[in-house]
Amino acid sequence: MNWDDLKLVDAAARMRSLSGAAKALDISQPQLSRRLKSFEDRIGARLFDRTPTGLKPTDAGLRLIPLADDMRKKAEAAARILPDLSGSALKVVRVAVDEVRARVLTDRFELLTGLLDGVELELISSHQHVNHQSRSIELQIRNCLPETDTLIARKIGELAYAVYGSADYVAKHPASRTPDRYKLCTWLGFAPDDLWYPSQMRWLETRLAQMPKLRSNTMTTLMNMTASGAGLCLLPVFMGDSNRELVRLTEPLAELTNVEHIIVHRDLRREPAVRQAMDAIAEVFRHMGPQLRGSSLNEPVAAAE
Numbered sequence: 467m468n469w470d471d472l473k474l475v476d477a478a479a480r481m482r483s484l485s486g487a488a489k490a491l492d493i494s495q496p497q498l499s500r501r502l503k504s505f506e507d508r509i510g511a512r513l514f515d516r517t518p519t520g521l522k523p524t525d526a527g528l529r530l531i532p533l534a535d536d537m538r539k540k541a542e543a544a545a546r547i548l549p550d551l552s553g554s555a556l557k558v559v560r561v562a563v564d565e566v567r568a569r570v571l572t573d574r575f576e577l578l579t580g581l582l583d584g585v586e587l588e589l590i591s592s593h594q595h596v597n598h599q600s601r602s603i604e605l606q607i608r609n610c611l612p613e614t615d616t617l618i619a620r621k622i623g624e625l626a627y628a629v630y631g632s633a634d635y636v637a638k639h640p641a642s643r644t645p646d647r648y649k650l651c652t653w654l655g656f657a658p659d660d661l662w663y664p665s666q667m668r669w670l671e672t673r674l675a676q677m678p679k680l681r682s683n684t685m686t687t688l689m690n691m692t693a694s695g696a697g698l699c700l701l702p703v704f705m706g707d708s709n710r711e712l713v714r715l716t717e718p719l720a721e722l723t724n725v726e727h728i729i730v731h732r733d734l735r736r737e738p739a740v741r742q743a744m745d746a747i748a749e750v751f752r753h754m755g756p757q758l759r760g761s762s763l764n765e766p767v768a769a770a771e
Contacts, residue, residue: 469537471505474498475513476534479527482520546733559585559743562592562606566625566685566702567726570758573704574750581746585739604731604740607747609724618735619727620744623751626718626760627666630706632695636713642698643715648673652697657683666700669722703760718760726751726758 477487478498488498506512513527523531563571568589571578578587590603611619629647636642641650655678656667663685670678680696682688685705692699693711700722706712728747734740751758 469541471501472530472534472537474502474505475527475530476538478502478514478521479523479531479534484516484521546731557584557586557739558588559604559739560588560590560602561743561747562590562603564592564608566705567607569686569705570625570754571747571750574753577753578746578750581749582742585742585746587743587746604734604737605743605747606729607726608729609726611727612729616732617729618732619729620748621725622728622748623726623755623758624723625726625758626703627700627722628703628706628714628718628760629698629716630689630692630701630709630712630714631698632693632711633713635692635695635697636715647698647715649675652680653678654688654691654697654699655681656688657681665722665724669719670700702758704754704757707757707760714760717762723759 473491474487477490478484481487481490484499484502485495488495491498502513511526512524513530514521514523561571568591571589592603592606607622609625631639631642631651639651641647653670653674655670655674656663658667658677658681663683678697680691682691685701688699689701689705689709689712691697692701693709698715700719701712703714703718706714728744730740730744
């Protein structure tokens, strides 16, 4: 028996499905299914029953699963201290971000890189909670607080959304400047599959009579479609206000203004490079604060620097 076999058991037990376990291990579902069955054949015991609601551990599985879970935790703990054991300091910090938060950082690229002082930053695209235990990611920027006490959240600012349309569309559709915009105007929306912006989609669902016929799962695509005159859309105010082809039609929406956090594992806070990256990112968000929160429609919109 080796750890690779127990990884299959641990992932299947945690995810309760073959597809979820395969995704967690970054392998295909057929490959995971074959390997798990081969392991069960070798030990002469079935570890899971396949039911309509997911995988259900058998009695044999219930005896082995805690041991597999314990080995995973010990392996993750060992991975976290490897940089200290080798005596080499961490130089590359990987940050999981969606396209909106990546845009915040790249809009202030010179400020960000000037604060890193020798630390390399990798921006990894992700819209889901990442596994900080595996050490594949050091930091994540998101508005959701962590669900475990092994992770720490540092508040770095706020991010607001508002309704936008192109200047041409707004001129042709006077209702876009009134509350009737939700029933009289064409809207662009968010794709429901692999949904990356659930709060924004729920906000639209409570106001629109039907789902928008033109949808995307990226804000950049939605902004480009809006600028082309395809309809109205929700956008982060720092993106919409900086686009000269767009007109902001509402104040920043309080119900869609969220606190932004940097998420980090407790053990990684001691890494000088991680601390430096956190401070640099926090400074970028502080510097971008007025643009991220958005001004009132009665105030001049701050120009992008």
